[in-house]
Amino acid sequence: MPISPVSSTSDVNNRIDSLGLDMQSLLQIILTQLTYQDPLKPVDNFEFVSQLAQFTSLEQSRQMTDKIDNLLSVQSATQTLGLLGRNVDVQTDAALLSGVVKSVSFKDSQPQLTVETTSGEFLTNASISQIVSVR
Structure with missing residues (x-):
């Protein structure tokens, strides 16, 4: 930003x-x-x-x-x-994924999250509105 x-x-x-x-x-x-x-x-x-x-x-x-x-x-x-390192559930078009927030970037002043899922894959450009829960 x-x-x-x-x-x-x-x-x-x-x-x-x-x-x-x-x-x-x-x-x-x-x-x-x-x-x-x-x-x-x-x-x-x-x-x-x-x-x-x-x-x-x-x-x-x-x-x-x-x-x-x-x-x-x-x-x-x-x-x-504050979400960095936290476990989150992210709702995507395909499914509900769980993982850890690894990084936060800002595109057009909007935060974009990179989440490492429990299966080891990386979900990039997740928006805050996609987060269902934070643990």
Whole structure:
């Protein structure tokens, strides 16, 4: 699993949120609103501050979600490494096999197990979802 560097402020500002807008675009929209507002009916300053607070809150929520996702990924990897040397039952397409977990690798951030079966054969690329029990 590759470890990504900590994002800098410019990276955060350039990221696109789930709405398809980054923080810079949102600020541009507010600036455009200010530029073309009706001088006889100006928008209340409180509204703009409220909009900025909402955009900031949205960005912080997105960042927190990203960090929680990363934390869950690391936790999953740590739990998977705890299977090394353990006896497991693995459900394959053909049968239920028992064996010992010999190695763990990660492909596309998904753990892949290599299990040595009781008959001495090696089952490679077993996924966590295939494990029925751990002893």
